[in-house]
Amino acid sequence: MKFMTEFRDADVVAQYMEEIRRTVTRPWTIMEVCGGQTHSLVKNGILQLLPEQVRMVHGPGCPVCVTPLNLIDKAVHLALDKGVILCSYGDMLRVPGSKMSLLEAKAAGADVRILYSPLEAVKIAAETPGREVVFFAVGFETTAPANALSVLHAQRLGVKNYSILTSHVLVPPAMEAVMNDEEAQIQAFLAAGHVCTIMGISEYGPLVERYKIPIVVTGFEPVDLVQGILMTVRQLERGEHKLENQYSRVVRAEGNPEAIKVIREVFEESDREWRGIGNIPHSGYEVREELAAYDADKKFAVNIEKVPESPECIAGLVLKGIKKPHECPAFGKKCTPQFPLGAPMVSSEGACAAYYHFSQLLENVQP
Amino acid sequence: MDKIKMQLQCPMPKLDFDIITLGHGSGGLLTNRLLDSGVFDLLKNELLDERHDGARFPVTNGQMAFSTDSYVISPIFFPGGNIGELAVNGTVNDLAMCGARAQYLSLGFIIEEGLRMEEFWEVLVGIKFAAENAGVKIVTGDTKVVERGKGDKIFINTSGIGMVHPKSDIGKGRVQPGDKIIVSGPIASHGIAILSVRQGLEFETAMVSDTTNLNDSVMELLDQFGSGIRLLHDPTRGGVATVLNELARDTRLGMDLTEAQIPVLEEVMGACELLGLDPLYVANEGIYIAVVAPEIADAVLKTLQSREKTARAALIGTVTTEHPRQVLLHSKIGGKRVVNMPVGEQLPRIC
Numbered sequence: 001m002k003f004m005t006e007f008r009d010a011d012v013v014a015q016y017m018e019e020i021r022r023t024v025t026r027p028w029t030i031m032e033v034c035g036g037q038t039h040s041l042v043k044n045g046i047l048q049l050l051p052e053q054v055r056m057v058h059g060p061g062c063p064v065c066v067t068p069l070n071l072i073d074k075a076v077h078l079a080l081d082k083g084v085i086l087c088s089y090g091d092m093l094r095v096p097g098s099k100m101s102l103l104e105a106k107a108a109g110a111d112v113r114i115l116y117s118p119l120e121a122v123k124i125a126a127e128t129p130g131r132e133v134v135f136f137a138v139g140f141e142t143t144a145p146a147n148a149l150s151v152l153h154a155q156r157l158g159v160k161n162y163s164i165l166t167s168h169v170l171v172p173p174a175m176e177a178v179m180n181d182e183e184a185q186i187q188a189f190l191a192a193g194h195v196c197t198i199m200g201i202s203e204y205g206p207l208v209e210r211y212k213i214p215i216v217v218t219g220f221e222p223v224d225l226v227q228g229i230l231m232t233v234r235q236l237e238r239g240e241h242k243l244e245n246q247y248s249r250v251v252r253a254e255g256n257p258e259a260i261k262v263i264r265e266v267f268e269e270s271d272r273e274w275r276g277i278g279n280i281p282h283s284g285y286e287v288r289e290e291l292a293a294y295d296a297d298k299k300f301a302v303n304i305e306k307v308p309e310s311p312e313c314i315a316g317l318v319l320k321g322i323k324k325p326h327e328c329p330a331f332g333k334k335c336t337p338q339f340p341l342g343a344p345m346v347s348s349e350g351a352c353a354a355y356y357h358f359s360q361l362l363e364n365v366q367p
Numbered sequence: 368m369d370k371i372k373m374q375l376q377c378p379m380p381k382l383d384f385d386i387i388t389l390g391h392g393s394g395g396l397l398t399n400r401l402l403d404s405g406v407f408d409l410l411k412n413e414l415l416d417e418r419h420d421g422a423r424f425p426v427t428n429g430q431m432a433f434s435t436d437s438y439v440i441s442p443i444f445f446p447g448g449n450i451g452e453l454a455v456n457g458t459v460n461d462l463a464m465c466g467a468r469a470q471y472l473s474l475g476f477i478i479e480e481g482l483r484m485e486e487f488w489e490v491l492v493g494i495k496f497a498a499e500n501a502g503v504k505i506v507t508g509d510t511k512v513v514e515r516g517k518g519d520k521i522f523i524n525t526s527g528i529g530m531v532h533p534k535s536d537i538g539k540g541r542v543q544p545g546d547k548i549i550v551s552g553p554i555a556s557h558g559i560a561i562l563s564v565r566q567g568l569e570f571e572t573a574m575v576s577d578t579t580n581l582n583d584s585v586m587e588l589l590d591q592f593g594s595g596i597r598l599l600h601d602p603t604r605g606g607v608a609t610v611l612n613e614l615a616r617d618t619r620l621g622m623d624l625t626e627a628q629i630p631v632l633e634e635v636m637g638a639c640e641l642l643g644l645d646p647l648y649v650a651n652e653g654i655y656i657a658v659v660a661p662e663i664a665d666a667v668l669k670t671l672q673s674r675e676k677t678a679r680a681a682l683i684g685t686v687t688t689e690h691p692r693q694v695l696l697h698s699k700i701g702g703k704r705v706v707n708m709p710v711g712e713q714l715p716r717i718c
Contacts, residue, residue, distance in 0.1 A: 004640065013700040045702015090643070094711065103711075116642070222700045337710045357707050 007221030008044075016226040017049055020233055027053045028236050029185050030229065031178065031321050033171060034140075034192030035062030035349030036220050042354045044222045054233060057321030058354070060174045061192050063139040064091050064347035065319065066274040067167045072097035073304045074297070075136050075165055079110035082300060085128065087121040088136040089143075090114045095346045098307035102136075118150035118164070125154065125162035134296045137164040141195045144168055144285060145259035148266035151287065151294045163296040166286055169272055171195045172203045173283035177274075179211045183322045188232040190218040190225070193247035198263075200255025201245060208243045219247040266291060275343050276315030313342030318351050325352040332356060373496050379488040380405050387482045392512030401510065405488070409495050414471070414506040422471065422506035429533060432467035434458055435526035443490065443520050446560050447576030451493030454523040456580050456652065457603070459501045462527050463585040464599040464655065466535030469501060472527040474508040479518030490521060501580035503527065532586060534593035541597040542618045547664035548684040549657045551584065551677045552577065553630040554607050558649035559638045574638060577653035584677055588657065592667060598658040601651070605709055608647040610656055611684075611694045612708040622694040624684040624706065647696075647706060648713045658686065 032038060038058040041047055047056060060066055076097050079086035086102065093103045093114065106112040115121055118135045125133035137147040147164055154162040171192055178184050191204055196217045204215045214235035218228030228246040235242060245251055263285070272284025287295035309315070312330050317323040325331055325344065335341040337353050344350035348357060382404050390397040407415065414422040436457050443450040459469040474494065478487070498505055560576040581601070588596050602610040607629075611622045631639075631646045639646045653676070659667050664682060671680035694706040 008699055010700045043698070043704060044700050045698045045704045046700070047702075049700075049702050357705070 004221060007219070007223040009223060012223050013046075013049075013226050016223070016230050020054065020226065020230050021051050023230065023233050023237055024051055024053045025237060027055065028187050028233060029055045029057060029321075030188045030190065030232050031057045031059045031186045032190040032218070032225075033059040033061045033175060034190075034195070034220075035065065035347065035351075035354075036194070037190060037192065037218065037225060038062070038351055038354050039349045040220050040222065041225060042357070046222060046225055050229070054229060056229075057186065057324070058318070058351035059178065059189075059321060060274065060277060060319040061140065061171060062344065062347055062349040062351070063143070063167070063169060064095055065315070065343040065350040066169055066276065067092070067095065067138055067343070068273045068275045069098055069309060070273075070304055070306050071165070071167050072102070073099065073307070074302050075102060075134075076100055076105045076110075077302055077304060078134055078165065078296065078300060079112050080105045080108060082132070083111075084132040084134045085111045085113065085124060086134050086136065087113045087115045087118070087124065089116075089138060091347045091349075092136055092138055095343060096340060118147050119153060122150050122154045122157070122159060122162055125159045126157060129161060132161050132163070135162075135164045137166045137168060140169055140171055140192070141198045141263075142192075144263045144267065145198060145256075148262045151266045151291060152262065154294060155291070160293070163294045163299045164287065165296040166267075168267065168285035169274060170269070170283050170285070172207060173280050174274070174277075175207060177277060177280045177283070178320050179207075179213070181320050181322070184320055186213070186321055188214040188236055189216070190228045190232065191215050193217055193219040193224070193251055196245075196247070196251045196255065198256050198259045200260075201243060201251065201253055204243050208241050212241045214241045215243050217243075217245045217247050217251055219250065274319075276309070276313070276319050278316070310341045315342035315344050315352075318344055325355040328352070370496055374489075374492055377409060377492050377495065379485060382484060385484055387478050387480060387484060387487060387512060389480050389512050389514065392478065392510055398510065404484075406491060409491050410474075410498070410505045412504045412506065414504060415508075424471065424506070427530065430531040431528055432462050432465035432531050433526070433528045434461040434465065435524065436461060437522060437524045439519065439522050440561065441519050442564055443486070445564050445576055446573055447557075448578040449490055449493040450521060450523055451490035452497040453578050453652065454525045455494055455497035455501060455503065456578050458525040458527040459497075459503055459580045459582055460601050460655070462529045463580070463582040464537075464601055465531060466537045466585070466589055466596075466599065467529040467531045468582050468586055469503045469527045469529040471506045471529075472498070472503050472525050474505045475524040476508070476510045477518055477522040477524075478510065478512045479520050480512050480515050482520050487521070490523075497580065501582060503529075532589040535589045535596070536594035537596065537598055539598060539614065539617050541594075542614065542620065542658050542686055543597070543660075544620060544686055544688045545661045546597055546658050546686040547661055547682055548611070548622065548624070548686065549659060549664065549667060549671070549680060550607065550630065550654060550683050551581070551657065551671055551680045552654040553632045553635065553679050554602070554651055554654065555631055555635050555639065555646035555649035557652035558606070559635045559644075561650070562642065562644075563638065574634060577651070579653040579676060581653065581655050584671070584674060585655070587670065587674075588667060591670060592659070592663050595660040595663040596657060596667075597660065599655055601655045603652065604650050606646070606648045606650055607656065608645075608694065608706045609708060612706070614658070615692050615694050618686075619691050621687045621690040621692070622684055623687050623689075624694065624696045626696050626699045628681050628683045630679045630681045644713055648709050
């Protein structure tokens, strides 16, 4: 805990805030890529402490939010109709599919289990040889090593009734997609610290050069975030664009080579559909052909009809930082965490839900 | 009495059955064998001993409180207690929140066939332990057994009645702007203890549920401060955030909380960080929230802190006319955020 409380020190935050105020001379728009950062910014009330000129927009880095509707429908189908034991991280359960969420499938009799690690799912598979166990492998680069490891683990143990339903997305291609959008006005990025813990920071250098944009790899605690914002503002004010690492206590330049090795062994890059954004080339992982036996998508050959998203949901614009959650006409009215129209309202890391849960703006939207 | 001492003093009698079957709930011979096996001896008192369809007892002048609750916790044994203790403490505490000291409880079991007699015995000893500690008598009861798969080992319902303290004047309508919000102990301990066993998570420090009766503590406050105690609430399911949101909604007032003042045990906070949970939304058992008149707040706090059970009581917030119907939290780093009502069960985050 000591390691965390140091980075929640009110005095240190105040000093950085003061430094940001002294440094900033004109308006800047900065995107924090990761949903965990969005969550922390609002949870700690950092947004209202920032000077007006610093405008934070919330990026697409919420894995739950960008998991396509179709894939949730597949998970529900596997759990409900194919009788598999469907294991998932907790916050995936409430995300509405086109007909129901996994939580509703569970209530309807499906065997859906919340786990903290895919290795637990392998254990369940080993202990339940008569049944198929599927892990809903959702996430960015951060969760990929554990999901990959679960496949290797199952292979090593000879567990054949285990597979993963993959929805792995990658951060750098998403940042490119944001920058390539003509409407986007992002002037700097806080890159996702934990993704870089795994992958290192080398992928971001080319983005800095191509888009002439400052990128600061940033952590998640209040002190991390305000320091990261200060570093970006300093660059912006000086007219610089560099790759910097605020989160150096955790992120090494080369990342975690062991984890990368495991990822490469199990996954290969593929095009991916992002909920609310659309198809982004080379933006995800899928299980390598030679390990197809562990790929639930292939193992069960599920074909589910694609259902269009609610036309009222502006998730894509929110995820690309073009609109703020409360600028959506449905926000807090037709769309609430209880009855979400789109994915960013579901997970507490989603920009819309984060705003709904924690923000002052709520005063304007509650009846 | 010490819990271990009680367990040693109440060994399970020798029986000719190991597991409870459907027949034990039939009302016939088997039911009697189950009850005679020691249930009545264990919970013995003059009213229960009558073994009638209900209990009769004299009443005194004044106001009574009546409450009921069902207990379906899984697992039924957890660090710091079991479902039996919970079933007694829960209803005793619900009555305490009404300003009443529980006197009599009813006890209803719904047992899933196949429950091992040892487990049932341990639950019974838990009930005895909690009832004696709370000074409450089990005076009537019922036992049903359901087929395997139609229950989850054992469900318990308890109802209780007790006399309201003559000086008590508790009600949501009495909550005023300026009142102080006090919590009687560290939050989230019970919920995290349950979760740690449910998820099979192992922590270096054992998380222990704080299930206990609160009636002595509440009675002491009412003796001393009477109507200055405006409202009492035990933040069980949904945690402190839910209780305060309900209060804000019903009183149309705002609740201002100071994050830095909210007591959370360090190991519980660590577990919450690890599991991606917010302690404000985690269930509690052995603590309560008191809304008190501002002029007595310091004295209430001092009284609570001088007792072992409530030594870590803290003043966590103020009732205000600003931001009506909202709970606002002043974060440790000086920011602000709205604390909302949770949507459903709190689900752990991915990363």
